[in-house]
Every structure is written in C-alpha cells, then in structure tokens.
Amino acid sequence: MKIESAKVIVTSPGRNFVTLKIVTESGTYGIGDATLNGRELSVASYLEDHVIPCLIGRDAGQIEDIWQYLYRGAYWRRGPVTMSAIAAVDMALWDIKAKAAGMPLYQLLGGRSRNGVLVYGHANGKDLEGTLEAVGRYIEMGYKAIRIQCGVPGNASVYGVGKGDLYYEPAEKGLPPEEVWSTPDYLRFIPGVFEAVREKYGDAPLLLHDCHHRLTPIEAARLGKDLEPYRLFWIEDATPAENQEAFKLIRQHTTTPLAVGEIFNTVWDAKDLIQNQLIDYIRATLVHAGGITHMRTIAALAALYQVRTGFHGATDLSPVTMGAALHFDTWVPNFGIQEYMRHTPETDAVFPHDYSYADGMLQVGDKPGHGVDIDEELAAEYPYDRAYLPVNRLADGTLWNW
Numbered sequence: 309m310k311i312e313s314a315k316v317i318v319t320s321p322g323r324n325f326v327t328l329k330i331v332t333e334s335g336t337y338g339i340g341d342a343t344l345n346g347r348e349l350s351v352a353s354y355l356e357d358h359v360i361p362c363l364i365g366r367d368a369g370q371i372e373d374i375w376q377y378l379y380r381g382a383y384w385r386r387g388p389v390t391m392s393a394i395a396a397v398d399m400a401l402w403d404i405k406a407k408a409a410g411m412p413l414y415q416l417l418g419g420r421s422r423n424g425v426l427v428y429g430h431a432n433g434k435d436l437e438g439t440l441e442a443v444g445r446y447i448e449m450g451y452k453a454i455r456i457q458c459g460v461p462g463n464a465s466v467y468g469v470g471k472g473d474l475y476y477e478p479a480e481k482g483l484p485p486e487e488v489w490s491t492p493d494y495l496r497f498i499p500g501v502f503e504a505v506r507e508k509y510g511d512a513p514l515l516l517h518d519c520h521h522r523l524t525p526i527e528a529a530r531l532g533k534d535l536e537p538y539r540l541f542w543i544e545d546a547t548p549a550e551n552q553e554a555f556k557l558i559r560q561h562t563t564t565p566l567a568v569g570e571i572f573n574t575v576w577d578a579k580d581l582i583q584n585q586l587i588d589y590i591r592a593t594l595v596h597a598g599g600i601t602h603m604r605t606i607a608a609l610a611a612l613y614q615v616r617t618g619f620h621g622a623t624d625l626s627p628v629t630m631g632a633a634l635h636f637d638t639w640v641p642n643f644g645i646q647e648y649m650r651h652t653p654e655t656d657a658v659f660p661h662d663y664s665y666a667d668g669m670l671q672v673g674d675k676p677g678h679g680v681d682i683d684e685e686l687a688a689e690y691p692y693d694r695a696y697l698p699v700n701r702l703a704d705g706t707l708w709n710w
C-alpha cells in the first residue's frame with residue numbers, strides 16, 4: 309500500500325482548519341487534522357514543503373517507522389508546528405490502516421473498553437445568573453459533566469465566556485484582540501459561582517473549571533482550597549506548566565484534582581508531572597501531541613501512575629481530531645473524560661462524520677477508519693481567513709497569560 313499522493317486542504321467554515329489527505333496506490337485514503345489555532349499556515353507549509361515530499365512512495369502501513377522518520381529524522385524535534393504536522397500524517401495513516409482492515413479504528417487499537425465516551429460541555433455566562441441558566445440548559449441536554457466559566461464583575465471580557473449558547477470561538481478575525489485581567493477579582497468571585505451551582509443543582513453534576521494558565525502556583529493553591537467544598541472533577545491549567553515542578557506547590561495545598569496539558573506536544577512535557585503524581589488528568593490530545601502513535605506512549609506512562617486522559621476538544625480541533633480521539637477514548641484503559649465543544653453546522657457539513665451525542669456521552673460509529681471525511685468541494689468555498697487568539701494584559705499594561 310504505497311503512498312501515491314498527499315495534499316493539504318485549508319478551509320474556513322466559520323474558523324480555520326488545516327487537513328491532510330493521504331492517498332495510496334489502491335485509492336484508499338486517510339484524513340488527518342493539522343490545525344494549530346492562530347498559526348495554521350505554518351503547519352500547512354511544514355507539511356507541503358517538507359513532509360509530503362518525503363512521504364511519496366513509502367508504505368502507508370509502516371506507521372511507526374514513518375513517525376520515527378518524521379520525528380528523529382527532522383533532527384529538530386518537538387514543538388507545536390512539528391508535532392501537529394506529524395500528528396496529521398499519523399492520524400491519516402491509522403485511518404488508512406483501519407479502512408484497509410475493514411475495521412473501525414478502536415478495534416485496531418485493542419477494542420472497546422467502555423459503552424461510550426463521557427463528555428463535558430461548556431456552560432458559561434456573562435454573570436452569575438446567566439451562568440446558572442446555562443448550567444440548567446446543559447443538564448437538560450443530558451450532560452453529566454459540565455465545565456463552568458463565568459464573567460467576573462469589573463472585567464470586560466474573561467476567558468471561556470462565549471457570545472452564543474452552544475458555540476464558543478475565542479479566535480477573532482484580523483489581529484489579536486487585547487483583554488484585561490485581574491487575578492484578585494477572579495479569585496474573590498469564582499468560589500461563589502460554584503457554591504451557587506451546587507445550591508441550585510445539587511451534588512450530582514460533575515463540575516470542571518479552566519484557569520487557563522492565569523494563576524501563579526500559590527494563587528492556584530488558594531483557588532483549589534477554596535473550591536474543595538464544591539468537589540470539582542478538576543481545575544485545568546491552574547498555572548503554566550513549562551516548569552513542571554510548580555505543580556508540587558499546588559499539590560501540597562489542595563485535594564482538588566488537577567488537569568493539565570492541552571498545549572503539550574510530547575511525553576517530555578508531561579513526564580515529571582505524571583511520574584511525581586502531580587496531576588490527575590492529562591489533557592494532551594492527538595492533533596498537537598504527535599497523533600495516535602505518540603498519544604499511546606503518553607497514555608501508557610500516565611496509566612502507571614493512575615493519571616487518566618481528559619483530551620482537549622475545543623472547536624479549534626477539527627472534527628477529524630474529535631473522531632480519532634473518540635476511537636482512542638473508546639479503547640484506552642485509563643480514560644477519564646473527553647471535552648466536547650460542538651462545531652457549527654457549517655464545520656460539520658465540511659467534515660461529514662459518524663460520531664453522535666446522546667445522554668452525556670459521545671459514541672463512535674462503526675465505519676472502517678476513524679469515521680471522519682472532508683467534502684473538498686464544500687471546503688473550497690471557505691478560503692483561509694486570518695484569525696488570532698486574544699492576548700491578555702494586567703491593568704497596568706503588563707502582558708499576561710491569556
């Protein structure tokens with residue numbers, strides 16, 4: 309099964325996506341996601357200019373060897389651009405292998421470990437009232453696990469508070485918008501939000517929260533302690549994780565579970581966090597962490613330390629990543645939860661897929677492969693449209709983590 313051709317498709321049905329399509333001599337093709345929010349064209353170029361020429365003529369079945377060839381062979385290792393490009397190739401090759409075997413991908417990985425994939429949705433509001441209403445809507449839709457973000461009084465815009473009900477898109481067209489952030493306001497306000505949610509909706513919903521890298525370790529420790537009475541499923545990205553040791557300090561102070569890793573690219577970003585049991589959930593996922601092949605390494609290391617998966621699943625990961633991730637989630641022994649931010653109908657039309665939502669769970673389909681395709685004609689109707697994530701500043705103008 310030789311690789312005959314490969315092409316990169318950039319499309320923007322409401323937001324930008326980069327997709328790799330690999331075609332074999334037999335005509336079987338595979339699809340991979342290569343989207344890196346706000347830096348999309350760098351991955352497109354990495355693939356077109358440097359990776360695709362090395363793929364033509366190779367055996368599409370040699371997934372591991374091709375992974376090593378692209379990782380070690382480049383000499384320059386790791387980083388989001390490299391690892392997203394490798395991930396796209398890897399996802400497409402697993403898609404091809406599963407199609408050739410006539411099996412849904414989870415069967416090839418080792419078969420079903422659970423009945424379905426527990427997901428969490430995003431409830432948020434500009435203020436407490438709006439947030440409480442949103443939580444109610446998610447409970448009505450059957451969600452068992454809900455991430456809660458809320459506008460903070462005195463702060464014009466806060467991460468995670470969307471403009472619409474179901475769809476949240478932080479990237480904006482043009483140049484990066486600037487936001488202003490106050491940690492003291494946030495730390496004072498957020499525990500009361502969770503108190504109100506528990507009062508109104510009781511103990512059953514699993515509640516999650518994303519700090520989005522904004523706290524220092526000691527501030528994160530304080531928030532974790534303050535949230536303990538409300539028994540969160542996790543707080544995410546409590547502090548930036550370049551210094552993995554920073555999580556020791558948080559861990560010493562709180563029993564609130566910790567999730568981290570949506571911006572990680574390899575197992576090396578997570579090794580100390582996992583081996584020292586400083587986190588409970590690993591958020592790295594297929595598109596930014598080297599695909600299925602490398603995510604298996606990360607998940608296997610995590611399993612040794614009872615760290616479970618909690619894959620990133622924001623809308624800037626295309627339905628291709630969602631489809632492939634759901635097969636991984638269906639199989640992986642140490643599954644925890646899967647983030648599920650719904651794509652818009654325009655995006656869903658460009659990427660036909662066979663996964664479906666019901667009663668708080670996502671289910672993979674039974675089509676051979678990962679079950680997600682791309683409608684190239686429709687994709688061509690949505691040309692690339694430059695967009696960036698916001699940047700964040702403190703009140704005095706100091707640049708902060710967004």
Ligand SMILES: O=C(O)C(=O)C[C@H](O)[C@H](O)CO
Binds near residue numbers: 345621624
């Ligand atoms: O979904 C989450 O937990 C996020 O933090 C979403 C990120 O802001 C988003 O993927 C950035 O592109």
Ligand SMILES: [Mg+2]
Binds near residue numbers: 520544545570
């Ligand atoms: Mg996050």
